[in-house]
Amino acid sequence: MGKTLFDKVWDQHIVTTIENGPQVLYIDKHLIHEVTSPQAFKELENRNISLFRPKQIVATADHNTPTKDQHLPVKDLLSKNQLEQLSENCKKNNIELYGLGHKYNGIVHVIAPELGITQPGMTMVCGDSHTSTHGAFGTIAFGIGTSQVAQVFASQCVITEKPKTMRISVNGSLANGVLPKDVILYIIAKLGTNSGTGYFIEYAGDVFENMTMEGRMTVCNMSIEMGARGGMIAPDETTYKYIIGRKFSPKDEELKNKIQYWESLKTDKNAVFDAEYSFDAEDIAPMITYGTNPGMGIKITETIPSTKNDSFEKSLLYMGFEKGDSLINKPINYVFIGSCTNSRIEDFRVAANYIKGKQKAKNVQALIVPGSQLVAKQIKEEGLQDIFENAGFELRQPGCSACLAMNDDKIPEGEYCVSTSNRNFEGRQGQGSRTLLASPLVAASVAVEGRIVDISKTN
Ligand SMILES: CC(C)[C@H](C(=O)O)[C@@H](O)C(=O)O
């Protein structure tokens, strides 16, 4: 029987298999940030264990960082503490840190790919659920808990059960204005937020083959919102082109050899998955969520379904929506374009292209938060900054920002925010805030119109 992409990468990294039990998996890259690393460092210190391979670890500060005046001392005490702890821990343990203000600083899932740290065929972990993003490169990448962070510090391995495999194919071509974010919101709306539990997903078919790396990252990022351990896309020419020339990318002979190896990773024709789904690209349209989990999504022109169950009704109550409502023309006062789902240069190009020559609506506060310093630099160099600022959008400094509102970027109670992030849980963007997930194009159109509009009827 043939092997899947997932099996090939997994099998290459098995250190040992415990009989009738889990496996010990070698981890090539361990990414860390300020929120989930402190207790792990403490645990090692308490047990007097040193870090096994500090050179395999890369650290950044992203969740707590302010998006204004990053050159000034951080005002929030808890954040300041966590950031200082990260710096100290990295210094003590010889870990490369791209801290606040560093030219490579940014959201962990944005910086590793753009620096060429993320490469096909690797295993990567981070104490963060959206580590699944890196699967876009044909990498087994998954989030781990704090105790596992300590385990990886000590051994560069994790002990884990091998997940089952699922393939989701989308064939055909996407209509204009339908973005990778719409594809993944559509898939989650169709399959539900528990459909991926216990699985690693491979996305296959025309739509993903024709997608840019930025788009593939958006899709893999949200695999976790289906409950999956992670998502992957087979490496191909698009992947290699993206990787070539980046700071930590392999070069010359090494690159040639690696590409040869990466080519061998594609799923074999006769490989069998534990579960398979397929969709037609033509059925996908611009999406928006109306509820409090990412699976509660509809095409922007559809009405809220009349599902009868308590949690559905509770969710609508929180959102202030009714069954059968259309979201078109609902006034929106906040728009957030950012987060590890949609804060790469391509996302801002799409938004800027729509916004160019227009003005944001008076009622809207529109935040543009780049995923990294490098993206921020590109925004400036490509003239997107002028487009955003002339249109009345606020361009901030990089970080997680309003995606989870651990810093000052909070959406006020009761307000709606059309957001390009990945989670619309109750209070996610600030206490009492109400999040509607959408693509950067939909978000841009809402900022300009001050209400939800059918993107296919505006330009
Ligand atoms: C803070 C961190 C542990 C968390 C995660 O794991 O996803 C955060 O990044 C999120 O998006 O909710």
Ligand code: SF4
């Ligand atoms: S941007 Fe949001 S989803 Fe991504 S790592 Fe930060 S908080 Fe988590």
